[in-house]
Amino acid sequence: MKQKLTFLIIIISFLSFYIKAQTIKPNISARVDTTNNAVNKLYHLYVNYLNSKPDSCYSNPYWNEAEYPYYLKQNFLPIDRSANAIFNQNFKRFIKYYKPTILQIDSIDNNLYQIKTLFKSNANIKDSVEEDVAYITNLYARKNKDGVFKLENTITERTKDWKTYQENFITYIVNPQCKFDKIEAQKAVDFCNDLSRKFDLKILPFKYYILPNTDEFGKLLNFDYWTYYFGAQTNLPLREIFTSYGNENFPHELVHMMFPLRKSAEKTPNN
Numbered sequence: 001m002k003q004k005l006t007f008l009i010i011i012i013s014f015l016s017f018y019i020k021a022q023t024i025k026p027n028i029s030a031r032v033d034t035t036n037n038a039v040n041k042l043y044h045l046y047v048n049y050l051n052s053k054p055d056s057c058y059s060n061p062y063w064n065e066a067e068y069p070y071y072l073k074q075n076f077l078p079i080d081r082s083a084n085a086i087f088n089q090n091f092k093r094f095i096k097y098y099k100p101t102i103l104q105i106d107s108i109d110n111n112l113y114q115i116k117t118l119f120k121s122n123a124n125i126k127d128s129v130e131e132d133v134a135y136i137t138n139l140y141a142r143k144n145k146d147g148v149f150k151l152e153n154t155i156t157e158r159t160k161d162w163k164t165y166q167e168n169f170i171t172y173i174v175n176p177q178c179k180f181d182k183i184e185a186q187k188a189v190d191f192c193n194d195l196s197r198k199f200d201l202k203i204l205p206f207k208y209y210i211l212p213n214t215d216e217f218g219k220l221l222n223f224d225y226w227t228y229y230f231g232a233q234t235n236l237p238l239r240e241i242f243t244s245y246g247n248e249n250f251p252h253e254l255v256h257m258m259f260p261l262r263k264s265a266e267k268t269p270n271n
């Protein structure tokens with residue numbers, strides 16, 4: 001009898017802990033039809049994700065396992081590209097001020113769905129001084145080999161048909177709205193080689209995304225809307241440069257890519 005009572009207490013304690021842990025429940029718009037079987041599964045997938053420390057760098061169980069090797073290889077950033085920008089390693093504070101509302105969950109291709117979420121200022125928080133509408137995120141989701149939906153970044157799907165150009169150690173990935181200039185690309189290679197010779201730097205391959213504006217840039221980071229205005233950015237852990245100026249040669253970002261991180265800057269991978 002005592003064993004049964006002890007077991008019952010353990011189960012109740014576990015359930016109480018689980019219920020308390022599942023504290024984030026987003027609103028849904030009228031467009032989200034949870035009576036649809038697939039939509040219902042995706043809704044619960046996303047809710048579970050929001051309650052799984054999305055600002056942490058680890059193998060998130062609700063994420064596409066195929067993305068683990070690339071995004072977690074440096075053990076530095078969250079696997080969700082948007083998470084590093086919006087949560088800034090402080091998800092609890094962010095979610096206190098911004099209430100998530102799922103705007104839509106729908107199919108965009110065979111076995112591929114999108115989950116769009118609005119993060120809007122929580123009017124119930126008196127000391128909220130943040131922007132009214134901060135972000136609209138867009139995460140993709142697809143079934144894995146076991147038929148289970150998992151979330152993923154949008155960049156692979158969005159850029160799969162973009163033209164790529166290899167210039168020595170730089171792989172250029174070019175938005176269809178931009179035109180690639182091989183002469184400027186060679187100038188970028190020459191600039192990096194000059195830095196390498198002058199400062200005895202080792203050159204490692206990297207990707208260079210050419211984009212026409214900051215909105216197109218945001219889409220590659222899982223944003224349909226964001227409050228940032230980034231002209232360009234270097235992601236050192238993933239060895240990627242993004243520029244929204246449509247240019248192949250951006251010395252400022254090339255310097256960020258070429259020079260190793262200082263110890264004082266090791267916690268600031270994006271420039």
